[in-house]
Amino acid sequence: MKYSIIGFGNIGKALATAFTRKGIEVSVATTRDPESFASDAAAIGPGIVPKTLAEAVKADIIFLAVRFESHQDVAKALPTWQGKTIVDVTNAYGVPLEKLDGLPSSAFVAKSFVGANVVKGFNHLIAATLSADPAVSGGHRVVFLSSDEEDAVAPVADLAKRLGFAPVELGKFDEGGALVHAHDDIWGRLIFQDLYKKEQ
Template sequence: MKYAILGSGAIGSALARRFAAKEINVSLANTKGPESLAGLVTEFGDRVKPVTAAEALQANVVILAIPFDAVPNAVKGVEWDGRIVVDATNAIDFPAFTPRDLKGRLSTQIVADAVSGARVVKAFNTLLAARLGADPAISGGRRVLFVSGDDVSARTAVAELIERLGFAAVDLGGIAEGGRAQQFGGGVAAKEFVQLG
């Protein structure tokens, strides 16, 4: 399974740090090109490979760690052929820092429209970047990351990845139900949960 993170900002870097810590190979891309990632690659080691955005978008599992509004242009023209896209975005109105009014739609539904042909899973968006990049072991347990998606096998694959990264995966079911809780402003967004034991 080939993993890629599109986006090297706070969330993308935090995720790359966890991949490196668990010695899981991952490609990392941004809009500035692989050479702009030299500092991060030096920090994370050879498990994190800098690539072009076009190369990253060909992985089996592509994690979108880019601004919500950037998604349509970033994924334009890609043939997904059933590959997994992980929506780690949040639809936020700045500078108010409030949930975006999407006229009753969920942000993940809009992302899914942009990646037609992909199996979309919502994950990695509910923890603040500092917590996402830190050791998930805490207070005798592990930090929780939530997953939702309409394709059970894709959801399971992402939940397994979350466990490999050291977090506790909690499956919330389909996008319409579980994804609603994960959206910015939802019940589990920007909150820290710990699974004990």
């Protein structure tokens, strides 16, 4: 299984930090030349591999960590996303609901990534919290996962556990997933909630 992070701003770097903490290799890419952010990647760890967008989208699980407005540009990198899982880490705060066709933002994102399994996840924490060690006080920091595809969440949940997080499944985008979606000036009720799950 190969992993990549598209977007290397604060959230992308926080995700890369989580990967390097566990010694899991991950590719990172932006729309820029990899050499332009190679030093930032090296500063995080040796397993953070700068690649072109065209190379990074060959991964099996791809974290979409760009600005929400940029997701359609990323989607153009492949004619079909069949067999791939997109973890939507974007937030559509400030985007009017009518521009989302009345859909939860991840359902709107899924329309661009034709054929992919889209999972909302890792989006409710600020970068500083996301990059911190998720093992705290005898428990693990929670990440919420949601998808309209029944079998899509399991591999992302497994990866979240490998990264040291405690995945909590919320169901479909318009059900429990609504708690981690944003639009207009509305944040989902679980966004910014830093919660822990105690080890059993």
